[in-house]
Structures are given as structure tokens and as C-alpha cells.
Amino acid sequence: MSDDDTVDADDEIKLVMAMIRPDRLGAVKQALAEVGAPSLTVTQVSGRGSQAAKKGQWRGEEYVVDLLQKVKIECVVADIPAEDVVEAIREAAHTGEKGDGKIFVLPVDDAVQVRTGESGPEAV
Template sequence: MKMIMAIFKPFKLDDVRDALTSLGIQGLTVSEVKGFGRQKGQTEIYRGAEYAVSFLPKVKIEVVIDDALVERAVETIRKAAGTGKIGDGKIFVTSIEQAIRIRTGESGTEAL
């Protein structure tokens, strides 16, 4: 099992969710986060005053899937979340040792 964590622009969330659902992925966790990368934030104007926004709003999704789906899921997220501009985000893939469904006690891929 692998966990895919992707951080991307908030307005792309529905596109990513729909694309992952079409792959047969049934559940994911979504968090609203803030951060910056190479773009180092941005400058905005509010009521005539210019100020720097150091941390930009992003969305982080986490999904645990079977090893067989990892490459397809990563490519699907990359295509759905991409805009071709700076600040599109990152995808991280990590190994998961064990998963247990609390309600039934199922473990491994059956718990997904």
C-alpha cells in the first residue's frame, strides 16, 4: 500500500476528485493548507495599500491505495491539478505498513 499526498491550487480540487473517482478510488482526505514554494508568496493590494502574502492557500489531499494503482493515480492527479504555471504544487508517495478499519477490524488492502 502507498499513500499519495498531493498539494495543489484549491480551484483544482473538484477536477482531481472527479479524476480519482473515475479510477475507482473511493475515499480521500482533504485539508486546507497554506504554504509557499519557489514563488515565495505574492503581493496584493487591499484598499489601496500593497501588502505581501507570504503563505498562499493550497489544498492537500491524502489517499491510500493499492500498489497496482499508484502510477495511474499519480499521473491522473498531475494532469487534473496542473495549470502549467508556477505554484501548481507537489505530489509525494510514501509506503504504508499497515491499515486497519476501526469499525470491522479489517486490515491491509481490505481496510481500504
């Protein structure tokens, strides 16, 4: 790789993806805005991890709920460190109980702004 091929760390685009408890979404949105990452995508999802399944009874029949409701947050950043976004989400989503969630950081090869056609970090 030549010197011209090196990627400046400031030009990196990262996708921070987190699965959290639905009741922590408001706190996470506020924390992201405070660190300068107000743009996000939120999806209602269900899943399971180390949190125990819940048993219930309906009309005399027992059932198990092993897929729990979660919220998936996706935040693409280029102009602020992904570590700041991760820490903001972690602090705001933390309750100390099993099922608080997970955070993943992934590299993004490129981004394109549909309206302007800009690409790379400027598109984010």
C-alpha cells in the first residue's frame, strides 16, 4: 500500500448498532444528541440472549415467551468517534440487569447521499 492509499482515521465511517430495552430508547436518543450524533434509525425487533424466557398461562394453557421485545438502533458516524457513540448508548441503556442489550461497531465502506450525490464521510 502506498502513502497515497492510506486512509485517514478521520475519514472512517462506522455503523454503531445496538439492541436495547424499549424503555431505554428515550434516554439513548437524548444521550446521542448530547454527543453530537442525533441521526439514527430505530427498528422494533424481538430476540433472545442470556435473559431468561418468561412463562405465562392463558385459558389454562402454559406458554413460553422466549423472544423478547427489543429496539435496534443504528447510527452511522464519520465526524465523531464511534467510541463516544458506544459509550453514550452504553451509559443510557444500562440498568444492570440481564437483557440490557448489546452494541456492535462495524466499518462502512461507503455512503452516498441520495439528494446531493455526495459520497464518503461528507454524505453522513
